[in-house]
Structure formats: structure tokens, C-alpha cells
Amino acid sequence: MSYQALYRAFRPTTLGGLVRQEHIVRILRNQIESGHIGHAYLFCGPRGTGKTSTAKIFARAVNCEHPRDGSPCGECAACRALADPANLDIAEIDAASNNGVNEMRDLREKVQYPPVAGRYKVYIIDAVHMLSDSAFNALLKTLEEPPAHAVFILATTEPHKLPATILSRCMRFDFKLIPQADIEARLKEILGAVGKEYEDEAVSAIARAGAGSMRDSLSVADMCISYSRGKLTYADVNEVLGSADFYEVAALGEAVLSDDAGGALEKAEGVIASGKGVGVLAKDLLAFLNRCVVASTCRDGNAVLGLPDEMYAEVKRIAARADGRKLLRCCEIFAGLESALRYTSSPRIVLETALVKACLPASDIDALTLARRLDILEGKLASGAFAPAQPRPSGAPAPAADREPPAPSPRAGQGHIGQGQAGQGRAEQPSLFEEVPSDEDAPPESFGAGYSAPPPPSLRREEPKEIDALAPENRDRAGAYFRRSLRRNVKSGVLFTMCQDLETSFEGDTFILATDSDTIYRRLNSEENYKNVQAALAAIGIRSFEIRRKGEKKDPLQEDIASLQKNFPDADIEIR
Numbered sequence: 001m002s003y004q005a006l007y008r009a010f011r012p013t014t015l016g017g018l019v020r021q022e023h024i025v026r027i028l029r030n031q032i033e034s035g036h037i038g039h040a041y042l043f044c045g046p047r048g049t050g051k052t053s054t055a056k057i058f059a060r061a062v063n064c065e066h067p068r069d070g071s072p073c074g075e076c077a078a079c080r081a082l083a084d085p086a087n088l089d090i091a092e093i094d095a096a097s098n099n100g101v102n103e104m105r106d107l108r109e110k111v112q113y114p115p116v117a118g119r120y121k122v123y124i125i126d127a128v129h130m131l132s133d134s135a136f137n138a139l140l141k142t143l144e145e146p147p148a149h150a151v152f153i154l155a156t157t158e159p160h161k162l163p164a165t166i167l168s169r170c171m172r173f174d175f176k177l178i179p180q181a182d183i184e185a186r187l188k189e190i191l192g193a194v195g196k197e198y199e200d201e202a203v204s205a206i207a208r209a210g211a212g213s214m215r216d217s218l219s220v221a222d223m224c225i226s227y228s229r230g231k232l233t234y235a236d237v238n239e240v241l242g243s244a245d246f247y248e249v250a251a252l253g254e255a256v257l258s259d260d261a262g263g264a265l266e267k268a269e270g271v272i273a274s275g276k277g278v279g280v281l282a283k284d285l286l287a288f289l290n291r292c293v294v295a296s297t298c299r300d301g302n303a304v305l306g307l308p309d310e311m312y313a314e315v316k317r318i319a320a321r322a323d324g325r326k327l328l329r330c331c332e333i334f335a336g337l338e339s340a341l342r343y344t345s346s347p348r349i350v351l352e353t354a355l356v357k358a359c360l361p362a363s364d365i366d367a368l369t370l371a372r373r374l375d376i377l378e379g380k381l382a383s384g385a386f387a388p389a390q391p392r393p394s395g396a397p398a399p400a401a402d403r404e405p406p407a408p409s410p411r412a413g414q415g416h417i418g419q420g421q422a423g424q425g426r427a428e429q430p431s432l433f434e435e436v437p438s439d440e441d442a443p444p445e446s447f448g449a450g451y452s453a454p455p456p457p458s459l460r461r462e463e464p465k466e467i468d469a470l471a472p473e474n475r476d477r478a479g480a481y482f483r484r485s486l487r488r489n490v491k492s493g494v495l496f497t498m499c500q501d502l503e504t505s506f507e508g509d510t511f512i513l514a515t516d517s518d519t520i521y522r523r524l525n526s527e528e529n530y531k532n533v534q535a536a537l538a539a540i541g542i543r544s545f546e547i548r549r550k551g552e553k554k555d556p557l558q559e560d561i562a563s564l565q566k567n568f569p570d571a572d573i574e575i576r
Helices: 022-034 051-061 077-082 101-110 133-144 180-193 200-210 214-227 234-241 246-257 261-273 278-297 309-321 324-342 347-359 367-382 472-489 493-498 518-524 527-538 556-567
Strands: 040-044 090-094 121-126 150-156 171-174 503-507 510-515 545-549
Touching: 022 051, 040 051, 051 077, 051 090, 051 121, 051 150, 101 133, 180 200, 180 214, 200 214, 200 234, 214 234, 246 261, 246 278, 246 309, 246 324, 246 347, 261 278, 261 347, 278 309, 278 324, 278 347, 324 347, 367 493, 367 518, 472 493, 472 503, 472 527, 493 518, 493 527, 510 518, 518 527, 518 545, 527 545
Parallel strands: 040 150, 040 171, 090 121, 121 150, 510 545
Antiparallel strands: 503 510
């Protein structure tokens, strides 16, 4: 006999052989034992979960003379007759190729003939959702009131495409995806039956590739058996599935989580150059990031992942060094990449853009990125990176980092500012992702070497020593005055950064600071930050202010207080 695929050779022949559909098996078994057989059944669910196998077992069981535990005995005259492929009592119809109204009319005429070998004539219509509207209408009356000897079993993966009139006439059974542990147990039974040695990790990889479908898992196992000459290993399964090398993907994932954009692009180039597709690499990278999430959150993550010990140790090491927000952000980026690759004509550029975006949080402005940047600033602040420089003893040389760089020699067409030459040269352009502070909102000098030095005194604008921001002519620039006051009076780089994107306005004499970030709103309202903001505003003459979320209405209590202060300016109002 010619070779049969594993999913055909090991198709279950009894209800007990079905993998995990207990809720369906119990109902069918009770109906067979009690003799309460319905006239129309609908088996629906994902592919490879046992719909057709269950239909064939049930069709033979209802005709068996001595069923055993709801399954056909295989020994009686009816079972032997139905085992013959030429029998007419069990008819399997493929609705995908017989979807016209003429085929259903022919079925309606043939259903009147009684069975030959058994008690029931069973019609199994597979992929029933492929029938046309006219075919459904032709089948409708027969399905509602068939002859007493006729049983219909409809199977489909898309029950939502069936008319409600068909659904209401059938007993519906929903098949569920098979858990990975049950697929692994069944695969080990089959591999043992065919005499193939295996690694447990290889079986786990096959079961994950099946994604809940027993037939898909057996198809992958069939290829793996043909590929491997000796013991089936985890590496063999990866080669058959076309996945990228685990350690190459791990190195790429580590570069992404370490914000190493250049390293990530180089490693992605190496994987693609080895022949792996962009879509495969994106999928493998997302799977690796998901493994890092599992390893960092689960006490025994390898019980979920099923990786070899050395591979899980590598995942655990990388996950331990990664920031939780960074992991979540990268997973979101690469989860959306799959749909983007589906519709693009330049998949490589889309992948590289996603890699750079994941590696450079400073180039993004979502809430997770802003929170991460604030954490970095707070970490630097706690480590003393923004501490003011200590005074040097008289006559001591300045440290190398604090010395002024030598003045560049003038080039052709470029002069020195302040020396009376007309500088025509173009200034050096900043990096694409470098954040260049403006002159008006420049951060304090104590921020470190990453910021430009303040302009020389000859070019610095003269500012009034005392500013009344409440004056009508100054209200439009109150936000700029506030940031300058914050820079002079409060030596906090984190607070200054949080106040850069605030929207400012006046409601009467109350100064409003608005933000759309919940994180910034909560931190500005902390006791220390609130006092610092209050001090900076008091320095420019603003005594009444309020920190709000954008779109938030003013507190009614504050409105009442403002009204009292306006109507009774000489009264001393105390708030308790």
C-alpha cells in the first residue's frame, strides 16, 4: 500500500480517540446510547480540530448494531458493510465543488431512498458555507423535514456565513482549538508508533507551530520525520519551519532592547543576507520578545515556552536586563509590523524603520516613551549627574572636560563671531535624532556636556530684573517668563523638562498650566514639584495658578474663591 500522511493514517476511529472535545463527545455518546438521534447536526470550529473525523465516527455509530461506549464496534454486519468504500449509506459531499442548486436538487431526490445496510442514511456536507444562496434554499425544506431514515451532518469553519434559517434547523456543536499539552501528548504517541526518536523540545516546537490544529501539527511532524535521519531535534524543526537561527534573533533582540540602533540594523542585515525573509524575521523577533515577557513575568517561564535549557537561559539573561516599559513598547511596535508588511512594496525599509523606532525612544512621543525618558532623567538626577561643579582651588588647572575647546581655524568664507568678520559659512547640522534646545527654553547649564553652552555676554539679550507677568503687555509671553524663572530659581532638570510642553493661558488672574500626559500631571502635582512651580511663578508676580489636564474644566471651588476675591478685594479670605 502507498504511503499515507500521518493525519490520515492516525485519524481516530472512535469517540475516545478524539483529542479534547469532551463536551461534544459526551452529548453524541449519550444520544447514541439512548437512541435519541437528531436529523441535522452542525459541526463548526477551526481547521484540524476533528469535525470531519467526528462526523465519520458518528455516521458509523448510529448504524452499528452493538455500539461500544458510543463508538462503532467494527465487527457487526453493518460496520463491515459501511467499511466498504462503495457503500451508499454514508455519503460525503464537498460543498466547495458541489455548491450549485442542481446538486442540492439531486440530493433532495436521492434522500428519499432508504438505507441498504444500516438504519440511517447519513449525508456529510463538508465546507457547507461554500453553498450558494440558491443551493441553501433548495436544501432548506429537506433539512427541516427529512425522511425518518436521513441524518444530515454539516461541517464548516465559518458558521457566520450560513443563513439563519439553516442554523436554526441544526444542533450546533462548536469545536475548540486543542491545547498545546494535548497536541504534544498525541504527537509523542504517533512518533513512538512510527519508531522515530525525538527531543521533547522538538515536539513542543511542532505543537506550537500547529497553533491548536492537530492536522497542522501532524503535517509539520510528517515533514520533520522526512528531514531528520536520526533523532528529531529542535534545530531540525526550526530548519523545516524556515525560522531564523535562535541565537541570531536573540542577538538582534538584545540590540533592540539595549537601544543599539546601529547594531540592530547590522544584525538584521546579516539574517536577511542568509536567505531568511523579512516577514519571517519580523515574526521570529516578535516571538523572541514575547518569550522575554514570559521569562520576566512567570516564575517558571520555561514550563510555558518549552525551550532547551541553554536557550531559555539566554532568554532569561536578556529579559533580566531589559526595562519593562521598553519590552512592552517593542512588542507593540513589532505586533503592528506584521499588518504593515502585508501591504507594503518595500518590506525591508518598513522593518528597518521599526527597528530604529524601537531603539530610539527619544524620537517618539507616546506615553510609554515619555515615562521612560522621565525615568532616565530621574536616574541621572539621583546619581548626581546634574550636580553643580565644585569650586577649584586657586591656581589649579581646569579638568579636561571643563576646558574650552580650541577655537577652530577660520575657513574660506567663514568668520569668527565677535571679531568683526562676516561669517558666511553654514553651521554644522545636528544629528537626525538629536534634540536641540531653543535659545528661549534652553535647559540649565548644570545639565551636563550634552547641551550647548550659553551665548557669550555680548550676544545675550538684556532682560529686566523684575518682570510682572500679570501686566497686560506681558501676558502673551507669560509661558516664556515662567520657564526662564524656573531655569534661574529651580535647579531641577527633570522639572524643567516636564514643563517644556505645557500649554499656558490665563483665566482672569489665574495662570493655567495644561498637559495631556497623566504622568506629567501627577508628577507636577507632587508636593516638591508643586512648591518649585509656585516659587518660579511667584518670582514673576503670579500668585494664583492651577495645573490641569487638557480639556479639564476649572474646579467650581476655585471659581467661587476667585469671584469672592474679585467682589471683596479688601477681605481676608481663608481657605480650610
